[in-house]
Amino acid sequence: MLTREREMLTSELEQYRKTLTMLHTDGTPPGTSSNPAVRTLAQEMIGIRTRLISITEKEVTLLQEEILQSKSSIIVNEVPDTSTTAGDETGAAQGVPAVNEGRPLRMSSDIPGSAETIAREIDEVERLRQLLTAYYVEQQEALQVMPTQEELAQREAAANTASATDLIPFSVNKLHLNGAEGSAVLTQFTQRLSDPSIPESRRDMAPICTFKTRLFGSLIASEKRSLRPVGKHHYVARVRLQPGDTTLRIRDNSWQLRLRDDASAEDFLVTLYAPPGTQAELHVVSVQELIAIEDAHIPAWLPSEIALSDQGE
Numbered sequence: 001m002l003t004r005e006r007e008m009l010t011s012e013l014e015q016y017r018k019t020l021t022m023l024h025t026d027g028t029p030p031g032t033s034s035n036p037a038v039r040t041l042a043q044e045m046i047g048i049r050t051r052l053i054s055i056t057e058k059e060v061t062l063l064q065e066e067i068l069q070s071k072s073s074i075i076v077n078e079v080p081d082t083s084t085t086a087g088d089e090t091g092a093a094q095g096v097p098a099v100n101e102g103r104p105l106r107m108s109s110d111i112p113g114s115a116e117t118i119a120r121e122i123d124e125v126e127r128l129r130q131l132l133t134a135y136y137v138e139q140q141e142a143l144q145v146m147p148t149q150e151e152l153a154q155r156e157a158a159a160n161t162a163s164a165t166d167l168i169p170f171s172v173n174k175l176h177l178n179g180a181e182g183s184a185v186l187t188q189f190t191q192r193l194s195d196p197s198i199p200e201s202r203r204d205m206a207p208i209c210t211f212k213t214r215l216f217g218s219l220i221a222s223e224k225r226s227l228r229p230v231g232k233h234h235y236v237a238r239v240r241l242q243p244g245d246t247t248l249r250i251r252d253n254s255w256q257l258r259l260r261d262d263a264s265a266e267d268f269l270v271t272l273y274a275p276p277g278t279q280a281e282l283h284v285v286s287v288q289e290l291i292a293i294e295d296a297h298i299p300a301w302l303p304s305e306i307a308l309s310d311q312g313e
Helices: 002-023 036-077 086-093 115-143 149-162 179-193 287-292
Strands: 208-215 218-226 228-231 234-241 244-250 253-259 266-273 281-286
Touching: 002 036, 036 115, 036 149, 149 179, 179 228, 179 234, 179 266, 179 281, 179 287, 208 234, 218 234, 244 281, 253 281, 266 287, 281 287
Parallel strands: none
Antiparallel strands: 208 218, 208 244, 228 234, 234 266, 244 253, 266 281
């Protein structure tokens, strides 16, 4: 049953692969294509590979169990039964051949549990493991761009809540946002992530943001942090910033943030939207201010390490 299902999925995956090859010829990741049909095919292939991996792993486990059982059976069948009865001993003493009551040896290759059968099963396990390795590699490469089924569900859940969120107008050039403006930025993120017309972006290359804070002219904090890619050129991070003047730098872009000198260190959500060929939009918003907003948009797609709550990192 598992083998038949795996073979059907393998055939289906190969058909998808051939169609994708005809539609997408520029060598770039399919998820980044401007063609929605190509992106749909790439997403479907992720789902098929996920099922193939699960089924093949089950096959390997079952085969390994059968091999262990077969080896145990051979050991039992090859142990002769040396027990004799009193009658056997009497017959042997009188010159009558003793009857062997032990179990017969099962050495035919047609008998389950034979050495030949075990060898074939071991070869099949190795073949399936090689298939699994190939599936893992393909899936890892695909997921560097395309979202998982879980992430798609999280985007959909966030879109449902974002539809009821009021968008507070704010300038895209404004760095330090208040809680309502921060909620609006996250709502925009959700809308774009949920828009099927927008291509995905690679998520194995995260921009590095450098934070340097000076207080009364002295450097009091310096940190480099990778912003977490969440898809479609959107990035987020949660950082703890000290009071004073902080310079944020990403590649050739820099921004200046001023926090009151008498303020306490505080957690901030950093958001970056940086599609190719456009000016990067960077915003920071106090986590405390954001969660204090009534009906703030806290999307389900936020990474778990962001953990927007009233607790620190």
